[in-house]
Amino acid sequence: MILLKNGMVFLSDKKKIEKADVLIDKKVIKKIAPAIDVKNAEVIDCTGMHIFPGFVDMHCHLREPGYTYKEDIASGAESAAKGGFTSICCMPNTKPAIDNISTLNYIMRKARDVGKTKIFVIGAMSKGIEGKEIANIASLINGGIVGLSDDGNCIQVAKLQLNVMRYASIYDIPMICHSEDYSLSGDGQVNYGYMSTKLGLPGIPTLAEEIMVSRDIMLADVTDSRVHIAHASTKRTVELIRQAKKDGIKVTAEVTPHHLILTEKACDGFDTNTKMKPPLRSEEDRKALVEGLLDGTIDVIATDHAPHSDYEKELEFMKAPFGVIGFESAFPVLYTSFVKTGKMKLEYLLEKMTSKPAEIIKKDVGNLNEGAPADINIFNLEDSFTFDESEILSKSKSSPFLGMKMWGKIHYTICDGKFTWKI
Amino acid sequence: MKHTLNLTGRNLFDLDVYSIEEIETIFETAKVMKEINSREYKKIPTLRGKTVATLFFEDSTRTRISFELAIKRLSADVVSFTTAGSAMKKGESIQDTVYTLNAMGIDLYVVRHGCPGVPQLVNKYSNKPVLNAGDGRHAHPTQALLDMFSIWEKRGSLKGLRIAIIGDILHSRVVRSNLIGMKKMGANVVVCAPRTLMPPKIDEVYGVQCEYDLKKAIKDADVVMGLRMQLERQTEGLFPGLGEYTSRYGLSNKMLEYAKDDVLVMHPGPMNRGVEILPEVADSEHSIIIEQVANGVAVRMALLFLILGGKPGREVA
Numbered sequence: 252m253i254l255l256k257n258g259m260v261f262l263s264d265k266k267k268i269e270k271a272d273v274l275i276d277k278k279v280i281k282k283i284a285p286a287i288d289v290k291n292a293e294v295i296d297c298t299g300m301h302i303f304p305g306f307v308d309m310h311c312h313l314r315e316p317g318y319t320y321k322e323d324i325a326s327g328a329e330s331a332a333k334g335g336f337t338s339i340c341c342m343p344n345t346k347p348a349i350d351n352i353s354t355l356n357y358i359m360r361k362a363r364d365v366g367k368t369k370i371f372v373i374g375a376m377s378k379g380i381e382g383k384e385i386a387n388i389a390s391l392i393n394g395g396i397v398g399l400s401d402d403g404n405c406i407q408v409a410k411l412q413l414n415v416m417r418y419a420s421i422y423d424i425p426m427i428c429h430s431e432d433y434s435l436s437g438d439g440q441v442n443y444g445y446m447s448t449k450l451g452l453p454g455i456p457t458l459a460e461e462i463m464v465s466r467d468i469m470l471a472d473v474t475d476s477r478v479h480i481a482h483a484s485t486k487r488t489v490e491l492i493r494q495a496k497k498d499g500i501k502v503t504a505e506v507t508p509h510h511l512i513l514t515e516k517a518c519d520g521f522d523t524n525t526k527m528k529p530p531l532r533s534e535e536d537r538k539a540l541v542e543g544l545l546d547g548t549i550d551v552i553a554t555d556h557a558p559h560s561d562y563e564k565e566l567e568f569m570k571a572p573f574g575v576i577g578f579e580s581a582f583p584v585l586y587t588s589f590v591k592t593g594k595m596k597l598e599y600l601l602e603k604m605t606s607k608p609a610e611i612i613k614k615d616v617g618n619l620n621e622g623a624p625a626d627i628n629i630f631n632l633e634d635s636f637t638f639d640e641s642e643i644l645s646k647s648k649s650s651p652f653l654g655m656k657m658w659g660k661i662h663y664t665i666c667d668g669k670f671t672w673k674i
Numbered sequence: 675m676k677h678t679l680n681l682t683g684r685n686l687f688d689l690d691v692y693s694i695e696e697i698e699t700i701f702e703t704a705k706v707m708k709e710i711n712s713r714e715y716k717k718i719p720t721l722r723g724k725t726v727a728t729l730f731f732e733d734s735t736r737t738r739i740s741f742e743l744a745i746k747r748l749s750a751d752v753v754s755f756t757t758a759g760s761a762m763k764k765g766e767s768i769q770d771t772v773y774t775l776n777a778m779g780i781d782l783y784v785v786r787h788g789c790p791g792v793p794q795l796v797n798k799y800s801n802k803p804v805l806n807a808g809d810g811r812h813a814h815p816t817q818a819l820l821d822m823f824s825i826w827e828k829r830g831s832l833k834g835l836r837i838a839i840i841g842d843i844l845h846s847r848v849v850r851s852n853l854i855g856m857k858k859m860g861a862n863v864v865v866c867a868p869r870t871l872m873p874p875k876i877d878e879v880y881g882v883q884c885e886y887d888l889k890k891a892i893k894d895a896d897v898v899m900g901l902r903m904q905l906e907r908q909t910e911g912l913f914p915g916l917g918e919y920t921s922r923y924g925l926s927n928k929m930l931e932y933a934k935d936d937v938l939v940m941h942p943g944p945m946n947r948g949v950e951i952l953p954e955v956a957d958s959e960h961s962i963i964i965e966q967v968a969n970g971v972a973v974r975m976a977l978l979f980l981i982l983g984g985k986p987g988r989e990v991a
Contacts, residue, residue, distance in 0.1 A: 321968065353888070410820045418802055443874055444874050445874075445875045445878060445879055446877055447874065448850075448873040448874055448875055448876055449850075449879050450790050450791070451790045451809070451810050451811035451812030451813065451814055451850055452790050452810070452811070452812070453811075454874065520794070521790065521791030521794055562767070565767075565769060566767065567768065567787070567789035567791065567792050567795065568789060568790060568791045569788075569789040569790070569810070570789065596948075
């Protein structure tokens with residue numbers, strides 16, 4: 252048994268933070284109450300600290316199998332644990348892609364062996380994520396996937412996307428859409444606008460996202476399936492989702508910490524740690540994303556942890572791959588930017604990182620209640636640190652937040668009743 | 675002597691971090707270099723013992739030759755690197771290429787590359803001054819300096835001049851550096867192109883006027899600069915063809931009538947005669963296109979001289 256004494260506890264069912272003790276018995280939260288006293292428990296003094304439900308990330312890349320020089324299941328899980336995550340969902344753009352049962356089983360077995368975090372798998376929509384034929388979706392769902400996506404390989408042919416949604420609509424599973432029209436994004440590197448002009452780099456217009464978001468929402472409507480817009484990045488995307496929700500279409504959406512906090516201005520100086528898809532947008536877009544998050548249009552925050560090796564990111568800006576890491580900075584950077592500045596309530600931020608994503612993937616995780624799985628993280632919010640490369644556990648060090656002073660230092664992560672991170 | 679600024683050890687990625695005084699220092703030094711270039715023996719010993727590497731990851735003839743002449747006339751040694759036949763073809767990265775060259779004792783790098791930001795990378799890995807000789811669509815500051823020097827020489831100043839730049843603004847690094855420099859030196863600049871060849875928010879980024887009608891752009895201009903129009907843009911679906919382009923945006927004598935009587939006509943080259951500029955204009959008394967080329971060598975000599983430790987102004991000779 253583990254007894255967490257005297258912490259400020261976020262109670263998921265009440266959506267409130269209260270001072271309490273938390274007793275963990277094996278894999279379960281046995282009791283939450285003031286002044287619990289039991290014998291034979293490992294007691295952790297949490298005075299001055301906050302006890303949260305373990306974070307749930309519904310969008311990350313673990314790169315295994317196929318790209319283990321960028322990241323693997325073990326290093327990804329370690330990095331997630333250090334970020335306070337106890338459940339993460341990995342995208343299927345591995346090699347081979349997760350479009351078949353044996354790759355799925357391999358990842359699930361490996362994840363269990365590593366054990367640092369719960370890993371849920373998102374299966375491919377199309378075979379080989381090539382956008383040509385429907386993948387064996389029913390078998391993958393039967394095998395335990397929690398969502399469908401071709402992620403970075405957005406299906407361009409509307410007819411195929413329609414058929415994927417129609418075929419999968421009989422299962423209650425989110426269709427996670429990285430919405431991007433490649434004829435519009437082309438060889439774009441940064442947001443089409445101020446910075447693409449200033450840096451002389453080809454631009455990715457917001458339209459490349461918005462046209463596909465419109466399509467994907469319409470397809471969800473006609474097929475009566477559940478669509479989840481990945482990493483929303485533009486003002487009009489937020490407006491489209493807001494309207495779709497009003498119209499009763501089953502749409503949910505996520506936003507990343509970097510799109511909530513940074514703008515295209517960060518790309519000045521050609522730092523490849525600011526290169527990702529969708530690109531960092533204008534201040535107007537960023538504001539709309541924050542607004543969308545606050546009014547509930549955007550349901551969850553996801554990291555889109557997308558590790559690449561340093562030697563890939565140290566290339567010319569146009570040759571470096573898209574993507575940055577996210578697990579280890581996600582909570583501190585959001586807490587620092589929004590909660591500490593009074594723009595968002597801590598409870599609200601926690602929901603967006605715990606119960607909300609759990610609801611979309613339909614898993615019994617992300618809640619800190621009696622009887623729930625013992626997935627917990629413990630932060631000292633008074634403690635600050637500078638986000639430094641040398642502290643990062645992911646194989647990749649590519650983050651746009653390097654060097655930033657952040658508040659909220661993690662002390663412990665507990666997953667299924669076991670410590671997965673200790674300071 | 676007017677200026678005593680020290681530019682030793684500076685990089686030239688773009689003109690944004692250069693002050694008006696520094697740019698004028700470069701002009702005044704270039705004027706002296708131009709005089710040297712007119713001598714029978716066009717060489718001074720100032721940079722003897724220094725080694726300059728020209729790294730041309732992208733093809734170039736005029737800029738590379740202009741730099742090499744500038745280096746040689748100052749008596750520095752030059753090693754030229756082009757990607758054809760180099761280890762880059764064998765997959766060597768920029769980082770390793772620069773480490774390798776640096777180990778051989780290079781004092782300054784001149785870099786041309788198709789990707790924006792590479793001069794900064796070369797500087798990061800070499801810790802030596804870098805002159806940007808063109809990075810993708812981003813910047814071409816030595817070209818901008820020679821363009822501005824050519825105007826400055828004729829008019830004494832850029833202040834208050836109306837300068838019209840016509841053509842494929844979207845893909846032009848020459849324009850971006852010129853806009854930064856010309857605005858800084860007090861000119862009023864108008865850019866003119868078909869809308870598909872105009873980058874977004876260019877007015878906001880550079881504080882210039884944006885115009886789609888050639889007549890309006892040229893009206894009362896002191897300087898008109900044409901840009902090379904490339905046929906590839908047609909297959910990229912950006913404009914229908916050269917014929918229609920020339921009829922709307924080609925610089926002809928008829929069009930020049932809208933400009934000031936003493937208008938200067940410029941072009942960074944290489945020209946497509948009969949496309950963006952008609953021969954009647956390119957070869958007219960208004961044209962200073964050939965002088966631009968000559969000034970290119972002088973301006974590059976001035977930069978090398980100042981950055982590798984020479985004192986500014988008239989002390990050269």
